[in-house]
Amino acid sequence: MTTDLLSPHSPAATSTGELAELDPYLNQVLARITVADATNIGYPRAIDIDYAALAPFLRFMLNNPGEPHGPDPIYPLHTMDVERRVLTWFANLFGAERGWTGYLASGSTEGTLHSLRLARAKLIDPLVFYSRAAHYSVLKAARILGLPAIAVDAAPHGEMDYADLRVKAARTSSRAAIVVATIGTTMTEAIDSVPAIHGSLDDAGVARRWIHADAALGGAPAALTGRTDFHLTRGGADSIVTSGHKWWGTPITTAPTLTVHQPTGDSRPISYIGNADTTIAGSRSGLAAVVLAHALTRHSLAGQRRRVEQARAVAGYACRRLTAIGWPYWRNPDAVTVMLRPLPEPLTKKWPLPVDGGWSHVICMPGITTDHIDHLVTDLQGGS
Template identity: 50%
Template sequence: MTPPFEQLLDRLTTASYTSIGFPCAVDIDYRPLAPLLGVLLNNVGDPWTDGIHPMHAKGIERDVLGYFAELFRAPPGWTGYVTSGGTEGNHYGLWLGRTRLPNAIAYHSDAAHYSVAKAEHLLGLPGITVATLPTGEINYADLQRQASRWRSRPAIVTANIGTTMTEAVDDVHRIHEALDEAGVTHRYVHSDAALAGVPLALTADRPAFDLADGADSISISGHKFFGTPLICGVALARRGPSDTPAAIRYIGAPDASISGSRTGLGVVMLAHALDILGTAGLSDRTHRARDIATYTCRRLHHIGWPHWRNPGAFTVMLREPPDAVRTRWRLPSTDGWSHLICMPGVTTRQIDDFVEELSTAVPVQS
């Protein structure tokens, strides 16, 4: 009888070729880190204090955080940590916002990741959903209208830096302008940059989204652009909680994180990717992924299949294919549209195979 883990590996290996609807890079080899599977790496508590527990990788975590702080132009006094993923990063950012503005109203667009509304609920923040433009970008006029109704209350706004469906990017400068026009003086902006944060930071004509652009906090996912086989992420903030926690005697370190015990292995994986690629390698991956997205649009145009793409996005929107094609290629769909995501590691062969299958399907109704 085949062991369960081998059955799982067989299934995942088979599924990986046609799994182009979800954002996970597949071009970085993390197998050299396999010896670390024999030890526990728990970066418990604050990354800036090693603490009593010796089985950690906090020194490496500090280096990783320093890299992303420079990439996202963090000011002096910044803080952050390696999280369990984008959901925790969003929770952390909104928690910092509520800590500073306890009477705030939270605003997020209807294209926001589902974790945003969940974090607002867990934090007891009244949440208001803002409309989006056809591209998926937040509707700044609607944000102004909604916020003006509550101008006496502070605002906590989540900016989407690469929405889940269309990879639309909200402009942090325009969010601040909308709040100014609404008469909201006190505000906090969190950038949910789970997918697009790193690629955009490596782009010459980058939009306004990071800590130098007016975001108070930012979070990314490690398992998307970096394709880490362990779910993780990074959260950074201009400054930490106003009431810095005291050291916890049991662990010998303070803890201002959401999760407490945190992955040391994920830290090492991120460090491994940064070490072997560097900024130049990450930039090259970004350009190659965008080239594949451009190639995808050309192939879809060739067969006459309706499609569109936000500027610079890895994500290509296409009119929803027949169920058999959509299911086989794992394409999420909404309102008659599906998407595929040309993450680093997706090849022209995969795109060709997908388009060939699509071209023999039932013709789409324009």
């Protein structure tokens, strides 16, 4: 009995260059994922963009080693030029002026870790303040970096309690502060106010600061529809990260990560890659740049805004349907996330919605339709 993932006699293992068929085991995995996708409305990923046209790129090992803003790497199968175009698009979206830097991280967890690392180097011995509603990766990043972290209370709807931030920051006002503003919390899609954070730090007497906007979920739709108070430079944020695999549903996790400060520390050229590297990953997915560029060019800026409006309209429809059947729910302003009481046990396998603090949610990302909502409501009413 072989323990290999692929049987030595499978089509995938014996392919000689033609398109290989999937191994039976991988076919089973594909079937499972396909079935699960039909009711996967509890976790944020758009499903309205088709990436099948990018299949020819899968022939190549696309690697972007080092920083995208320096010389291109010696390795020829890179997409640094594509990455720079994508980053420029996001720099414009998030109001970055001249002098910004950044790269495509593997996800917002890495992007936040990178941003906190830059903040630590600039501020020297800072404290991290984060909302109790922030993503769990914020505390993880602080621990990795050896930074003391202080939790700040959050309001019931998920937004940071700025009065609590002021009180806690005042206790250590001689220390520099890194504050993580969550632009779209994981469960409720609440948006922390960067101006209010600055106001709390001013009142607390904290002079040296860095505000990181963790905009993994809510940054893109908010910025596309005119919200600027968390932007780089004029909006008051020092760094920002957003997840491409959420709002654009890219089949590879990726997160544009930007800062208006030049990285400090070791940025010496590395001879064998022909580039400098202040990123965390080093070797980074060149395919991620391609899939995100494809997503951004499927629509004009006006079309990208329409995607936001359509998603919010579906969220509004979900609220009306839940009202009609008397199922408890609530929704933050302009959110595509609708909070609802947890589903009865028989439905939890079919509809794997996250639950936290006695509430669950559906997220009406682009591509989620009223049909999805109708299907869920029918099940809640005891239908098929």
